[in-house]
Amino acid sequence: xTSDDTRALDEADPLASLKQRFALPPGVIYLxxxxxxxxxxxxADVLDDAVTRQWGNRxxxxxxxxxxxxPQRIGDRIAPIIGAAPGEVIVADSTxxxxxxxxxxxxxxxxTRRTIVSEQGNFPTDLQIAEGALGCVAGARLKAVPRANLxxxxxxxxxxxxxxxVQYKTGARFDLKTLTAAAHAAGAVVLWDLxxxxxxxxxDLNEAGADLAVGCTxxxxxxxxxxPAFLYVAARWxxxxxxxxxxxxxxxxxxxxxxxxxxxxxxxxxxAGTPPILALAALEAGxxxxxxxxxxxxxxKSAVLFEILAAAGDSLGLECVTPRAAMxxxxxISFRHPNAYPICQALIARGVIGDFRDPDILRxxxxxxxxxxxxxxxxxxxLREIITTEAWRDPRFSQRLAVT
Ligand SMILES: *Cc1c(COP(=O)(O)O)cnc(C)c1O
Numbered sequence: 001x002t003s004d005d006t007r008a009l010d011e012a013d014p015l016a017s018l019k020q021r022f023a024l025p026p027g028v029i030y031l032x033x034x035x036x037x038x039x040x041x042x043x044a045d046v047l048d049d050a051v052t053r054q055w056g057n058r059x060x061x062x063x064x065x066x067x068x069x070x071p072q073r074i075g076d077r078i079a080p081i082i083g084a085a086p087g088e089v090i091v092a093d094s095t096x097x098x099x100x101x102x103x104x105x106x107x108x109x110x111x112t113r114r115t116i117v118s119e120q121g122n123f124p125t126d127l128q129i130a131e132g133a134l135g136c137v138a139g140a141r142l143k144a145v146p147r148a149n150l151x152x153x154x155x156x157x158x159x160x161x162x163x164x165x166v167q168y169k170t171g172a173r174f175d176l177k178t179l180t181a182a183a184h185a186a187g188a189v190v191l192w193d194l195x196x197x198x199x200x201x202x203x204d205l206n207e208a209g210a211d212l213a214v215g216c217t218x219x220x221x222x223x224x225x226x227x228p229a230f231l232y233v234a235a236r237w238x239x240x241x242x243x244x245x246x247x248x249x250x251x252x253x254x255x256x257x258x259x260x261x262x263x264x265x266x267x268x269x270x271x272a273g274t275p276p277i278l279a280l281a282a283l284e285a286g287x288x289x290x291x292x293x294x295x296x297x298x299x300x301k302s303a304v305l306f307e308i309l310a311a312a313g314d315s316l317g318l319e320c321v322t323p324r325a326a327m328x329x330x331x332x333i334s335f336r337h338p339n340a341y342p343i344c345q346a347l348i349a350r351g352v353i354g355d356f357r358d359p360d361i362l363r364x365x366x367x368x369x370x371x372x373x374x375x376x377x378x379x380x381x382x383l384r385e386i387i388t389t390e391a392w393r394d395p396r397f398s399q400r401l402a403v404t
Contacts, residue, residue, distance in 0.1 A: 001308055006373040009304065014297055015368055021289060022222075022370040029375045029382075031354040034196060034332045034365030037222035043285040050281035062277075070280045071228075071271060077287050078221070078230050081295070082194060082213065083204030088232055090267040091217070091280065095195055095229040096125045097245070098214040099162075101270060102231065103133040104244040106160040106189050106212060107140050113159035113188065120144045123168050126193055130162060136244060147172075150179070154186035160212075161188050165203070166196035166330030169357045171322040173201065173329050176208040184209065189237075195219060198230075199290070200331035202299055211237055220331070220367060221290070223283035231270050238266055247272030289369065301368035302331040305376045309333050309364060312380025316387050321361065332365045341404075342397035346386045349397070352379045356404045 010016055022038045024030055030038055054062045066073075075089035082089070092098065103116065114137070116130050127144055134140040145153045154161060161183040166173050176192065183190040189211040197203050199220030205213055213232035217223035233241060246261040248254045249271035253262075263269035303326040310333060313320050318335040337343060337360060344356040354364040366376065386392050 001311055001377060003374060003377055006308065006377040009373040013301065013373065014294070015301055016372065018289070018293070019370045019372065024370060027351045029352045029379045030370070031352060031364035031366070031376075031379060033222075033367030033370070034200070034219050034330075034363075035355055036225060037219055037286065037367070038370050039224075040222055040285050040289055042288065043224065043282050046281050046285040047278065050278055054281075055277075067275070067277050070277065070284070071275050072268065074280060074284055074287060075230060075267065077284075077290075078198070078217070081203070081221075081290060082198055082215070082230075082232065083202075083206050083208075084213075084232050085206060085235060087266055088205075088235055088238075089230050090270050091228050091230050091283065092271050092275070093229060093231075094226070095193065095214050095216050096129050097272075098229050098231040098270070099126060099129040099191070099193065100133055101243045101245055101272075102191050102212045102214060102233070102241075103130055103160065103162065104136045105241040106191060107133065107137040109189065109241070110159055110187075113157055114139045114141060115155075115157045116140070116142045116160050116162055117150065117153050117158050117188070118142065118144045118162040119150060119164070120146050121167075121169070122162070123164050123193065123195070126162060126164060151182045154182060154188060156187065158183070158186050158188040161186075161190045162193070163190065164193040164195065166200065168196055169321070169334060169361050169363065171196075171329045171332045171334055173197075173323070173327070176203065176205070176210060180208045180210050183211075196330045196332070199298075200302065202295065205232060205234070210234065217283050217286070221283070222286035222369075224279065224286065226279065227283045227286070228276055228279055231267075233267060233270065238269075243270050243272065245272040249273055249275070293369070298368045302326075302366050305366040305368060305371060305373065306331075306333055308373060308376045309366070309380050312377075312383060316384055318387075331367065332363055334361050334363045336360050337362055339392055341400070342392040342394075343383075343386060344404075345397035345399075346392040346394070347379075347382060350382050350386070352382050354379075358404070 192213040194215035198215045218227040250269040252264045340362040
């Protein structure tokens, strides 16, 4: 592929104008939207209104002017992106905390099933939260197995299959429907972590018959650093499961100020404390962009962006650990290289921001909303320059930073 080819693709790209809706710094090719999504231009004004008018001027009256229902309202706007129905998604807490709430609830469904099955090398918080959830249910245990052994690990003791749909390092994707069916065949429920899927690939929870899900909003949904996460409970489970974090915002009548906890009907029971209104305002600005976006066009562009960078990697002889078939991966590409860390730092020094995942993965997120085909091609050319000149050998690129 040449720069002329990529320019032609950009001219025909129905998403090209969306880039203007993001406040990206000049000279930067941002390949880390899978970790922290870029800043939508609208967000600063939305936050200014939330702070100055809603908080400053309307003060506590704002709770009745759109604040109190924000978690459900924004949840309903995320729902179509993940194939959920209205009332099945709520925004609350972090992905980690939502994992905890749903795992404990899932362990309590069945009187004797006691095992959480998950994948070795799953995103760390998924396994670490599972470890903590075990302490809340007598006899519970965690069985983390290699990817290839997941379905054979399911048995009569499995309470819940906990999986991240798109692997954060390799980008490998599980088929939602197949793994959900496998869990159900074993009599277990499935809890999907959609952090690297939401806004990156087509997801249809209802079509897959999924039970429970969580996911990040600060990655492909551009909600801002630490934006609150979402939680999904299929309608058929909502009356049967309750949150172990029985806080007043999940109570059926928080402002009756009762001593005893009675969970709210529907998805609201998964709230614990007061919603973070300023963070929700920023998130809503990110979600707003998705209203006007044709999602299949985003998924298709993601596949083309992948091909551009994969071709650059091939020509450099790099080992691509991401599956090549579009249906088998998410929206990032990862190369394995013994010097991935300094290569990543050398890229950043040239304005190409990707990231490094221990011990040897160079990971680059492909976000069709604000990356042009030419951007991705140029990133490949800069990678070529760094590898062929060995510019990464400069000792300053080997200094480890706290956050990679
Ligand atoms: C990013 C990510 C998270 C992050 O969880 P937080 O609670 O927001 O820190 C969780 N799971 C997966 C799979 C992720 O990729």
